[in-house]
Amino acid sequence: METSRFGAYTRRLGSALSLLAPLGILVATSPSTAAAPTGPDVSSWQHGDGRLIDWFSVKRAGHNFAMVKATEGLNYINPYFVPDSLLMRAAGLARGTYHYARPNLPPEPQAALYAAVVLGQNGPLDLPPVLDLENSGGLNPAGLIDWTHRYLNTVQALTGRVPIVYTYPNFWRTAMADTTEFTRYPLWIADYRGNAQPEVPGGWNTWTFWQTTDSGSIPGIAGRTDLNVYSGAQGDLARYANMVGLTGSG
Template sequence: MEFLWGKSAAAPTRRTVAVVMTAVVTVIALVAGLTNASRVGAFEGDYPTGPDVASWQHVGGAAIDWSQVKYAGNNFAFVKATEGLGYVNPYFIADSKQAAANGLIVGSYHYARPSQSATLQAKEYAAALVAQPQPSLPPVLDLEVDEGLSPSQLTAWTQEFLTELQTLTGRKPIVYTYRYFWQHNMANTTSFTNYPLWLAAYQETVPTDIPGGWNYMTFWQQSDKAKIPGIVGVADFNYFNGSPSQLDDFVAGLDLPLGTLIEGTISPDRVIGTAMELKAFGENNRELVGAILAVAAGVIGIGALVTFARSQGLDLGPANAIADLVQSLLASGNLPIGDLQTMAAEGDFTIGDLMILLQNAQKLATEVERAKAALD
């Protein structure tokens, strides 16, 4: 998915300062001890898989070769349809039709902008779905930003959108989110457990800490850095929590009791280039967050942050990516200090959660700059 949001800065607490200082000591101790991220595969078993794509997967206008995507063993594909008010993905119709023509079950998603009308967004999304090939997966609300709404306001906005969309399409929508956002921006509300959950959790092992009162995920987005034949660059990689026949039943509108969680062991033979840092991404992020806060406080430099990220099991590429994000966000004044302090204080989130948070903040900063440029 596309991540566009981060929180504003807040004054550091005593606990945060302690975490920062602990991280500084750990950084110094581990400067010379670098480790490589474990290399992982996909889960054994007959779980259907598939990418989700947007305009970002059309690098330089390149087309997606959906026959290769299907031949690589995938069963479904989600294609971004709309965002907020007034935006329709220019590749939505072509990608949807070509994916379906090559035997993939097609889904779609709407990227929520809660500062705008929920009802009008649901109507625009439903209108776009008229061109979607059938049969298809249920429509999806991609909820990742609050745009200034409180948890209670955002909960009401979400219910309004889902109710309107179900009325217009006759189908129960899927809710896409990630754990940190749901627990904090939605106050971990349990109001939506009657909707299927699509959870983003970038890690090697199946996430067991499901937010919002859901007992299980219907879809799991395991990576946003998958290399999939037929797609230029990288794409998000997902599992359906059931069998192929259950996926067909789900498409047909049956309310499936899928059980608890995807089960299985790691097997390298089904991987389609899933990011090699997944094992490290599933580790606790508290010390790495502390190191980032230390950079923000001017206690350590960016180079030490890279070294520390490597010591946490990240390959050089992901470690540099984190450092680049932090450096860019500091320069623009958009590093989400408040969220980082919360992560450090609570200490139960993953490096994958951290990456999503930083990507959110960077996307927001980019959107703000584009808006300013348009006004000049």
């Protein structure tokens, strides 16, 4: 498991800014031509030996967005969150951020930690906040459902955007008793079985993001990474990520 390294912020931020300085830009302007927007999701695991991700290579490989882990539980902040956020924005990738839920701990302070760390969720290139729910924390379904409502309500109040729920079909069917209480939230589903479409639990009538594999390979990212596709369920990705009006976006 990753551990908190608050002091790493300064070192990682300095490295990212040194890469940005000679570029003289904050947003790349080359629009993607991919029919179905795709992108990785990353955490500290994709930073072996402390190396930074080359987000410009990720963009040149045809990807349109990326999800980056921000926080976990009550005290973990991804030490690479700041440089990843800066560099993926510089490369012109829409940025999603997620909190890994620890339901054995109270939800409201977890939501507050996440909201304080993510550098805003309403600017250009920002996708809505994401709750990564794949651990019950020992709660029974009724308790976990209540925990999830409380977390999502708090994050929406703090960020002003309707959150996305990330989960697995089997986890939702069992730990969440396949509840249909969350269909107002967009679904990011992880299903690696190679089907033409993922399994959609919980009464959702569609998926918004689909994590198709946890062992993909992308130029610019060392080692294996998760790969995702956007369905268009929330409309054009540019609008969903507040990209409309940016030079080169439409």
